[in-house]
Amino acid sequence: MTESLLRVEGLFASYGQLQAIRGVSFDVEAGQALAVIGENGAGKTTLFHSLSGLHGTTTGDVVFDGEHIRGVPAHELVRRGIALVPEGRRIFPSLTVDENLRVAEDQHRRRPHRARRWTRARVYELFPDLVAAARRGGHQISGGQQQMLAIGRALLSEPRLLLLDEVSLGLSPAVVKLLYQALAAIRAEGMTLVFVEQSVPQSLAFSDHLICLHKGTVRLAGTSRSQSLDDVRRAYFG
Amino acid sequence: MQLLEILINGLLVGGLYGIIGLGLSINFGTMRVVYLVHGDLIVLGAYFLVTILVPAGIPPLGAAAIVVPVLFAIGWALQRFLVGPSLGRGVLPPLIVTFGISTVLQNALLLGATADARTLQSSLASAGISLGGLTVSLVRLLDFAVGLACLGLLFLLLGRTALGRALRATSDDSETARLMAIDPRRMYAAAAGIAAAIGGVAGVLFALTFTFYPSTGPEMLLVAFEVVVVGGLGSLTGTFLGGIVLAMAQLLGAHFFGPSYALVTGHLVVFGILLVRPQGLLPRTAP
DSSP, X not given: OOOEEEEEEEEXXXXXXXEEEXXXXXXXXXXXXXXXXXXXTXXXXXXXXXXXXXXXXXXXXXXXXXEEXXXXXXXXXXXXXXEEEOTTOOOOTTSBHHHHXXXXXXXXXXXXXXXXXXXXXXXXXXXXGGTTTTTSBGGGSOHHHHHHHHHHHHHTTOOSEEXXXXXXXXXXXXXXXXXXXXXXXXXXXXOEEEEEOSOHXXXXXXXXXXXXXETTEEEEEEEGGGOOHHHHHHXXXX | OHHHHHHHHHHHHXXXXXXXXXHHHHHHHHHOOOOTTHHXXXXXXXXXXXXXXXXXXXXXXXXXXXXXXXXXXXXXXXXXXXXXXXXXXOSHHHXXXXXXXXXXXXXXXXXXXXXXXXXXXXXXXGOEEEETTEXXXXXXXXXXXXXXXXXHHHHHHHHHXXXXXXXXXXXXXXXXXXXXXXXXXXXXXXXXXXXXXXXXXXXXXXXXXXXXXGGGHHHHHHHHHHHHHHHOTTOHHHHHHHHHHHHXXXXXXXXXXXXGGHHHHHHXXXXXXXXXXXTOXXXXXXX
């Protein structure tokens, strides 16, 4: 039996005063991709914020690589190997594209004990669109380039688990195709992915497993291959 | 000719005003906190120099090399242990905490160094150089040169170093900075340390240039505040430019209306600029 890289058990989390996550449980094995789907307000972003340490007020258990990590702050979880590509990309506007990448690389350089698999050069190789934009301000590039930058920035922290919140939101089909090609390449190297995607067909096509959240609870869970589009849509809309 | 001399003096004193404002600008730019203790830290640096280091026989330049790291440590510690815990709970708590530290510092200086006026006695204070019929004070030239050097060093630090990038990232979005493995509390402490260290430089120059008392801190804070607001919140170049504008306004006011009108002319010019450009002369360009 394969060991889970991430195990979430009975997780409760709040978004402000609202109980957004209510007893969510799931497992993700190393090297696999889990899609998290659900309508707006289902609790997807709150779940990701809890897993990445941005939300401290949770109950339940989160185990990453055998360690209990609930309550560990975000900057410490990144060092342990969990990176989040946040919804809205959250690019640092006063930094150039290259500086946005460097700021992540700088922090990893201070931890010489871990081997470096990702460098800025590799990120530029993965996303050639960023090369010409390297000296432009983070707020001066297109939404697609921002998503590439956000993914590249997360990779430079050398994660073992990559969380992606809303991969394709607001992006053109051509850009979405490029992004998923890049994610496929990352996945082929053994990266574990947990991602939020609005498009149900895209979620089913790219993931090994899928959970559908509805009002903070898991409405549907299973392997992506075993789910029909209709079953997922029924769960999605409640 | 006299007017030209005033303008040159305004430019040079503006360098000192610029340094006084830089620390406040760094703290505000990084943490969005108005550090009400900033003026008192500058005065603390001046007292440390005049009442402890120089009487101990340390030459002023060597003493300055001690003031700056000591002030860095004080600023770092204040942020880490007193101001830091008050962040994230609204605008008021850090204001109250920095106001409290300011009050304690002023009274501690009053207790330890009395209310007597102080200044750094130095041959530099009375030295001047002639430039085509104009006499320029060497101290004021030093004020401007050091101010410019501080600005340049800050640009190098923020633009070319890992610490600088991390500080700017934290200033942009502290939550996302955490996702880059940056601990904002450490960045805030570093920013407060750097701001206090620059305050130390300002303190040394102030001691060379002017007379000061334990209660001079709030006056410095007012200068710093006006300089930062006129220049544009969070903009270092703007802060330096704001210093020059304020100093020129004060000196021109003193020239045309009499010395007692220097401060009020400065305030009126600040008021006028805010009416025309509420965002300041050189606001930060990024959203």
